[in-house]
Amino acid sequence: MDDIDSGANVDIIDKFSHPYPVTIIADLLGLPRDDYDQFLTWSKAATELSLTGDEKAIESNKRRRARVQREMREYFSNLISERATGSGDDLITLAAMNDGLTHEEKISFCLTLLIAGNVTTVNLITNALWCFEENDLFDAVRTGAVSRTKVIEEVLRYRSPAQTVRRVTTKPVELGGRRIDAGELVLARVGSANRDPARFDSPEEFRPERSPNPHIAFGGGIHFCLGAQLARLEADIALEKLLDRFEVINPDLSDLSPQTFLYGVKSFPCRLETGN
Numbered sequence: 001m002d003d004i005d006s007g008a009n010v011d012i013i014d015k016f017s018h019p020y021p022v023t024i025i026a027d028l029l030g031l032p033r034d035d036y037d038q039f040l041t042w043s044k045a046a047t048e049l050s051l052t053g054d055e056k057a058i059e060s061n062k063r064r065r066a067r068v069q070r071e072m073r074e075y076f077s078n079l080i081s082e083r084a085t086g087s088g089d090d091l092i093t094l095a096a097m098n099d100g101l102t103h104e105e106k107i108s109f110c111l112t113l114l115i116a117g118n119v120t121t122v123n124l125i126t127n128a129l130w131c132f133e134e135n136d137l138f139d140a141v142r143t144g145a146v147s148r149t150k151v152i153e154e155v156l157r158y159r160s161p162a163q164t165v166r167r168v169t170t171k172p173v174e175l176g177g178r179r180i181d182a183g184e185l186v187l188a189r190v191g192s193a194n195r196d197p198a199r200f201d202s203p204e205e206f207r208p209e210r211s212p213n214p215h216i217a218f219g220g221g222i223h224f225c226l227g228a229q230l231a232r233l234e235a236d237i238a239l240e241k242l243l244d245r246f247e248v249i250n251p252d253l254s255d256l257s258p259q260t261f262l263y264g265v266k267s268f269p270c271r272l273e274t275g276n
């Protein structure tokens with residue numbers, strides 16, 4: 001962020017919302033600094049899921065994702081083997097030294113952190129800026145007139161970065177008057193639950209300090225998001241730093257193209273000005 005000049009027009013995702021959480025995960029995993037750019041490229045590619053376009057586009061996207069997955073697996077596999085007798089306290093070393101996990105499970109652990117923890121957090125930060133612009137909230141959040149902690153919860157509810165969770169039924173169930181057989185894939189719409197009028201007053205309204213705010217943007221039950229507190233903290237610090245550094249944050253909302261699977265936009269053009 002320090003390299004952004006006052007008056008610059010930038011894609012805030014490219015310059016800020018994406019590199020920031022990826023760098024944090026890379027640090028926690030203990031990746032060599034020289035590999036950060038590669039890691040950033042993989043993170044982008046691994047989470048690009050094009051469900052639109054013609055069959056050819058979808059097929060080529062699938063092939064690209066499969067190739068990226070292979071490259072990342074090989075990369076983590078090597079690091080895990082190298083660190084099996086290590087003494088570091090990074091997550092790769094801790095996974096490598098865990099006798100309860102197979103080599104494949106250790107690789108999956110690293111991949112899960114990379115994929116589950118990045119685009120969701122990128123989207124939370126960017127969706128917050130989107131909501132601030134729509135509701136004219138930049139000054140109120142900057143001065144503390146609106147609580148950052150509360151407004152982040154409302155962004156999580158109103159523009160939930162993870163819209164859907166998947167489950168497979170283990171036995172027949174009846175839900176909303178419909179029978180679902182055992183072994184069926186069920187897509188539970190988190191984003192829809194977060195706008196349920198039975199749970200929220202005026203759910204279509206963005207209320208910056210909504211309270212109570214019992215959203216389920218991080219899921220629930222046994223699979224509740226492992227990184228929820230990290231994501232909240234990352235968003236809190238990111239927004240504080242960005243709003244402190246730039247007195248004017250002027251997003252151009254005219255041509256956003258929201259992606260619905262992981263809800264957010266691909267780029268977020270902004271003009272930024274410091275106070276000086």
Ligand code: HEM
Pocket residue numbers: 025112113116117118120121124160161162165166190216217218219220222223224225226227228230231
């Ligand atoms: C705004 C950011 C985030 C959102 C909206 C989010 C959302 C979710 C949701 C909805 C689930 C539940 C999935 C299910 O029930 O099938 C989940 C699970 C998970 N999340 Fe997150 N997540 C975020 C950030 C992170 C971060 C930063 C990490 C790690 C560094 C992370 C790691 C995980 C893991 C490992 C699981 C699987 C937990 C399990 O199955 O036991 N997430 N997340």
